[in-house]
Amino acid sequence: MAVNGASALRNSIEPEDLERCLTGIFLFYLPPGTEVEEAQLSGDLSLRDGLGLDSLSLAEAMFKVEELFETRVENSELTGIETIGGACQLLMGKLESAAAGCESDA
């Protein structure tokens, strides 16, 4: 899921592709023994109570996101992320800002 989402993101920044990519990353870092059915996965699913990410797993996942998208998620932003959709919205904002910055530089 993460790989397909990331591949699609190479061509354009579409919210649904970004959400697929982020969901795949979050699933990759779930703590041991956590089982999630695909039907449960949606943008408003809570990362902690719904998906089962603990604080360390969330930090690991966001480290991967930072590396993958060459961005920086501040501590204050990390604590404000509650759902997959919230994470997607935050990252989309960062990617759009970065893209706008590149265009104005050009």
Place this chain on the structure above:
Amino acid sequence: MHKVVITGIGFVSCIGIGKEEVASSLRNLRHGFKRIQLAGDEVGPELVCGSIDGFEFNSCEARDWIFPGSAEIDHGILRSMPPHGIYALVALEEALQQAGLDRSSLGDGRTGLFCASAGSARLLHHHLSRISASNWMRASPMCVVRSIAGTLNFNLAAHYGITGASCGFVSACASSSHALGYAFDEIALGRQQRMLVAAAEDGDAECLLPFLGMRALSSNLDPDSASRPFDQDRDGFVGSPGGTAIVLESADSASKRGAVPLARMLGWGQATDGQNVAAPHPEGAGIRAAMERCLASCGIDALDVGWINAHATSTPAGDRAEALAIRALGYARPEAETLISSTKGLTGHGLSFAGALEAAVSVLCLQQGIVPGNAALDQPDPACEGLRLPTSTVDRNPQLILNNSSGFGGSNVTHLLGLC
């Protein structure tokens, strides 16, 4: 003081995984060395090193690791582990099984865990490189707990649900001997009923190659003679990865649950050279004092010891110092029947896990009724004059064993182990 017994031992070593393989190697003086380019094909120097089949940690990503039982272990447990954590985990599972204990019985507050490792230099290098590449803006949350000294006790205490004492020990090559000594104290003083001691090292390029700078590694490329403790032609140690685990218990606790004691730990002693950051005292003053203090605390006469499981790593200075210290205790006298040997001629040097490995080997030898010979010993160093240095394994139960360890900073530890 409570009597302390050992009810379980476990091994992941270059001479065997598990007691049976290790016992066979000790009996037949079969070493576990190979000629390896540690840093990768066509990179770095070729060396003789200990090699463990079935464990592959080529990637820094734990999901890629291969080891016995890897398919059954959840990634969530592995994600914070260094490679040597796996060695310790496998060894500890063997020791717990032998002791008749499972994870559910370890969180009672009466069971503690002492560990020894130098951390994972490789993972620290890996993570710091990634942090540096991000201009020090991003760090993996696992960087610290996977790599610093202490990673072993962090991981194992969490995995086994330990609620009693837990601690890591750092005194270089005496680390796990300190862990075992203080674990003995916890039980003898009645603070804990049971102690798990686990020790391990990555034993990879990042762990071993820095010793090249000290000229401490053997440059002999013949696996059959590179590690030759007490030999006059020895030229350095052979490094080895692996892990060991030991379960100690109060004799009362073991008896109540019907566990069979394998051996008794009678006591231990320690002393420091107090003169050099790395080199041993030229006459082994510290290791001599450690042996004397150990024997005095146990009320045992030096010549009643059947075997001294020497630290001797095959370095010129270290082996000479220890031999002189052993002679100073009277072991070269004609009436002395004590055998002296170093199993590092077979296992190489496990660095911080060496002391626990040799304590577990000592327990195994008490069980098997053997004293391992000095593998690859051809011409003894003149400093060993008068000492009984067997060159083949002797079928004799040593009854009482002194187990020596020495580490940087001149730290020295000796344990006394015996039959129950």
